[in-house]
Amino acid sequence: MVEPETFIEEAIEEIREQVGDEKAVIALSGGVDSSVAAALAYEAIGDRLIPVYVDTGLMRKGETESIRETFAFMESLRVVEAQDRFFAELEGVTDPEEKRHVIGEQFIREFEREAKEAGADYLVQGTIYPDRIESEGNIKSHHNVGGLPDVVDFEGIVEPVRDLYKDEVREVARALDLEDVVAERMPFPGPGLAVRIVGEVTPETAEVARVACHVVEEETEKHDPWQAFGAVLGKATGVKGDNRVHGWVVAVRSVESRDGMTARAQELPWETLQRIQSRITGENDNVARVVYDVTHKPPATIEYE
Ligand code: XMP
Numbered sequence: 606m607v608e609p610e611t612f613i614e615e616a617i618e619e620i621r622e623q624v625g626d627e628k629a630v631i632a633l634s635g636g637v638d639s640s641v642a643a644a645l646a647y648e649a650i651g652d653r654l655i656p657v658y659v660d661t662g663l664m665r666k667g668e669t670e671s672i673r674e675t676f677a678f679m680e681s682l683r684v685v686e687a688q689d690r691f692f693a694e695l696e697g698v699t700d701p702e703e704k705r706h707v708i709g710e711q712f713i714r715e716f717e718r719e720a721k722e723a724g725a726d727y728l729v730q731g732t733i734y735p736d737r738i739e740s741e742g743n744i745k746s747h748h749n750v751g752g753l754p755d756v757v758d759f760e761g762i763v764e765p766v767r768d769l770y771k772d773e774v775r776e777v778a779r780a781l782d783l784e785d786v787v788a789e790r791m792p793f794p795g796p797g798l799a800v801r802i803v804g805e806v807t808p809e810t811a812e813v814a815r816v817a818c819h820v821v822e823e824e825t826e827k828h829d830p831w832q833a834f835g836a837v838l839g840k841a842t843g844v845k846g847d848n849r850v851h852g853w854v855v856a857v858r859s860v861e862s863r864d865g866m867t868a869r870a871q872e873l874p875w876e877t878l879q880r881i882q883s884r885i886t887g888e889n890d891n892v893a894r895v896v897y898d899v900t901h902k903p904p905a906t907i908e909y910e
Contacts, residue, residue, distance in 0.1 A: 606773045609780035613645065616765040620649035620729075623763050629727035630720045632712075633658040633676065635668045636793050638766060639731030640675070641774050644781050645765045646729045652681045655723040659715045661708065662688030663797030663811055666819040675783070683723075687715050688808075695799070695806045701910035704806065708796045726760040732767050733774055735864050770864050791822065791832045792865060800908040801836040810837050810853070813889055817855045820884045825859050830871050833859035835885060835895075836909045843893025852893025855885055860907055868902040 606612055624646075631643045633656045646654045656679055658672050669684065676682050694711050698704050720728070766774050771792060798814040799806050817835025825833040838854040845852075857878070862868035882895040898905070 606769060606776075609776045612777060613648075613780060616645045617649045620646050620763055620765060623761060624650055624653070624727050626653075627726040627760070628653045628655065628724060629729050629763065630655045630657055630716075630723055630725040631729035631731070632656075632716055633672060633682075634731070634793070634795065635664065635672055635790075636731070637771070637774055637778055637790055638733050640783060641778050641781065642729055642731035642765050643676070643679075644778075644783060646763065647679055648781075652679075654679070654729065655681045655683060655719070655725055657683045657685065657716060657719045657723075659685045659687050659712060661691045661712065661797055662808065663691065663708070663799050663806070664815075665793060665798075665822075666815050683719055685715055685719060687711070690715070692806070692808055692811075697805065699804050701800070704799050704910065705796050708799055720759075727763055728759045728761075729763045729765070732764045733769055733771060734767065735770065735866060737767065772863070791830070791834075794908055800910040801834055803836070803838050803909055809891075813837050813853050813855065813892060816888050817857075817885050817892075820888065821857055821859065821881055824877055824881045824884070825871075825873065828859070828871060828873060828877070830859040831862040831868065832865075832907060833857075833871075835881075838896075838909070841894050845890070845893075850891075850893055852891050853889070854894045854896065855889075855892050856896050856898050856909070857881055857885075858898040858907070860902070862902075862907070865907060868907050870899045870901055873897070 629646060629650060631639060631646060631654065633639050633643055643656050656676060660669050691711055694707050698707055794800050798811050801814045802810045814835060814837050821833050821835045836856045836858060838856050840851050841854045843850050843852045859871040859873055860868040861871050878897055885895050886892050
């Protein structure tokens with residue numbers, strides 16, 4: 606990549622040329638990719654950019670509040686409370702690809718409504734280079750690549766960070782003075798907590814995964830993993846007080862990686878693992894067991910689905 610400052614100038618110029626006097630929408634996810642794409646587009650066209658954030662119920666703890674704060678300077682920001690609609694669509698769905706599909710479809714419906722209301726002609730996306738590679742190889746269906754453009758009748762798609770790797774996007778984020786929380790955030794998958802829940806996604810499993818992810822992110826911070834989170838695997842037996850209970854099994858995953866294509870399970874200190882275990886079981890009455898995932902990628906993927 607050229608120097609971040611040069612990249613920013615060129616990206617802004619390109620967006621202005623492409624969008625002209627029209628309006629554009631972008632789906633904000635809270636991740637660094639869409640945040641950088643939104644900031645570049647906002648610099649380029651101001652309030653003619655309408656950033657849309659859909660709360661799917663599968664977002665990180667405190668995500669919606671943090672989005673409102675981070676993007677408070679964009680008066681055109683729209684926040685859609687869609688949790689109940691996502692959970693209703695996900696009822697009974699257990700197949701991983703089906704889950705992604707359901708989430709992708711619902712996301713499109715929510716986003717399409719907002720785009721139409723806003724009268725936007727262009728779609729800005731935070732697609733980065735590895736997304737395009739994995740999509741072309743069809744390793745997994747990434748709902749932030751493909752899908753949207755076919756459904757909404759946009760005049761054009763604008764992808765300002767399409768040729769960058771994740772670490773380059775972070776460099777640009779820093780150069781744009783996006784708060785540290787955005788610049789240094791771990792990558793978060795498009796389908797959200799759903800790919801960290803093996804089996805049915807319900808408000809209950811989503812909440813267990815959300816709390817587990819929050820605890821793991823906090824407790825591993827000083828070990829600087831590339832990505833770290835908790836996942837809900839299913840149920841197993843445990844003891845609470847004098848009773849045997851059937852509670853959730855949470856897997857803790859912390860990996861080192863450059864770009865997510867390959868990864869190594871991180872060697873965390875025992876006391877860190879124990880603190881994670883004690884907080885997750887303490888903060889969730891219905892978690893019976895916490896395990897640590899020691900598998901690299903390959904053969905495992907980073908996420909569980
Ligand atoms: P896997 O699990 O395939 O993940 O080893 C590699 C990287 O991609 C992220 N990931 C996704 N990102 N939509 C996304 O935007 C998705 O469907 C998706 N699935 C995985 C994952 O978090 C990791 O950083």
